[in-house]
Amino acid sequence: MSLIDISPTVHADAPIFPGDEPYALRWTARLGPGCPVNLSALTLSPHIGAHADAPLHYASEAPPIDQVPLDAYIGPCRVIHAIGCGPLITIDHLRHAEADLPPRVLVRTCQQADTTWNPLFSAYAPETLQWLAERGVRLVGIDTPSVDPADSKTLDAHQILRRHDLRVLENLVLDAVPAGDYELIALPLKLAGACASPVRAVLRPL
Structure with a gap:
């Protein structure tokens, strides 16, 4: 079955939080006489593009991304539209899609x-994440840079993720995705000690 790519292209001008490390690529070898391959090297924030935050991102003693179990990142998923919801996604924005909610x-x-x-950008109201966790949701995602507002210093939504051991995907591209149920596949890389990882997030129609 066809896959729906919900990952933005990562490039030098990709939007990032101010002060974060942008994407940069340099060539350490190029095809030519005496060199059989092209080789590149990358520098980037692990929060660029579609990415999975590790609990370490918002709690100092919590696991880095290489220690996070992978099962939450694959499986039944619901895409819910709350287009134009304003600064925060509230419970009322999601109630219409509550029936038989899958874990993602x-x-x-x-x-x-x-x-x-x-x-x-829009973010999650903390009580909305609490409401989702109470309904058995194990992973939440959003098509903006963070589940918390850009100016938040307390990261209340992230702390709800920590409290309920929820996984999170940020910076998804859902522009062409109809509301409904899918299979999600969005595995993070096994980056030792990292606070996040880029993912190639895709949906498979059920």
């Missing part, structure tokens, strides 16, 4: 995902 929920807030940094 991705929320589309944008008509079109931002391609430049926009600090006014």
Whole structure:
């Protein structure tokens, strides 16, 4: 069956939080006389593009991404539309899709995902994540850079993730994804000690 790619392209001008490390690629070898291959080297923040936060990102003694179990990142998933919801996704934005909720929920807030940094993106209200956790959700996702507002210093939504041991995907591209149920595949890399990992997130229609 066809796959729906919900990952943005990672490139030098990809939007990142101010002060974060942008994507850069350099060539350490190029095809030519005496060299049989092209070889590149990368520098980037693990929070660029579609990515999975590790609990270490918001709790100092919590596991890094290489120690996080993978099962939450594969399986039945529901895409819920809350386009134009404003600063926060509230419970009322999701109630219409509550019946038989699968363990993974991705929320589309944008008509079109931002391609430049926009600090006014939509985030989750903490009580919404609490509500989802109480309904058996194990992974949440969003089509903006963070589940918390850009100016948050307390990261209340991330702390709800920590409290309920929820996994999270951020910076997804859900522009062309109808609301409904899918299979999610979005495995993080096994990056030793890292606070996050890029993912190639895809949906498979059921």
